[in-house]
Amino acid sequence: MRVMVALRLKGVEYELVQETMGKKSELLLASNPVHKKIPVLLHRGRPISESLIIVQYVDEVWPPPASILPSDDPYAAAIHRFWGQYIDDMFPPRIRILRGTVPGDKNKASDEMTTALLYLEEAFVECSKGKQYFGGDSIGYLDIALGSHLGWIKAVERIAGVELLGGAKVPNLAAWADRFCAHPAVVDVMPDADVLVEFTAKHA
Ligand SMILES: N[C@@H](CCC(=O)N[C@@H](CS)C(=O)NCC(=O)O)C(=O)O
Structure with a gap:
């Protein structure tokens, strides 16, 4: 949910790939081999894990006007x-x-x-x-x-x-x-x- 809210605030289109409970897809295991947990953001084919780190990444990649972390302080x-x-x-x-x-x-x-x-x-x-x-x-x-x-x-x-x-x-x-x-x-x-x-x- 954190990642979706951040992307929506920035007006970025995304595709949501759901995981089935109790199973871990090959894509998830390959994308987050350390924790094997969601969410993972795949951007330009590269995975980013940990929701708060992803939110910060989204904030840095997609520029203002919508700024998520205080940008000037x-x-x-x-x-x-x-x-x-x-x-x-x-x-x-x-x-x-x-x-x-x-x-x-x-x-x-x-x-x-x-x-x-x-x-x-x-x-x-x-x-x-x-x-x-x-x-x-x-x-x-x-x-x-x-x-x-x-x-x-x-x-x-x-x-x-x-x-x-x-x-x-x-x-x-x-x-x-x-x-x-x-x-x-x-x-x-x-x-x-x-x-x-x-x-x-x-x-x-
Ligand atoms: N600190 C991580 C927590 C991730 C997390 O706990 N994800 C849960 C779903 S919200 C999960 O993948 N659970 C499945 C499991 O633990 O195997 C983050 O914020 O991304």
């Missing part, structure tokens, strides 16, 4: 990358625990996700400077980094019966999440939380 860009890394360190492992796909303490996972969201609520206020997105007037790197986890964050609220974005603790992030999900570059590629809940029930 290396410090701001470093802050965005810092939080992007934090998001990926914090959310995926705890979402897996709350989904029940790996064992772990669900209360602890939920508390740690809430702490992370509180930090990100503050980061949103600082990065957005009163505008709509982490990136300001338009969707940027951090919007994509956190926004891509929203489907699963909403799904695990239902699966595990916990309050994360839904509570009153992070009002700015909750309002941002609604705006992000409704954005034209996002709305068609955002996974529906109901479908993710159903998927989890089927594969439990």
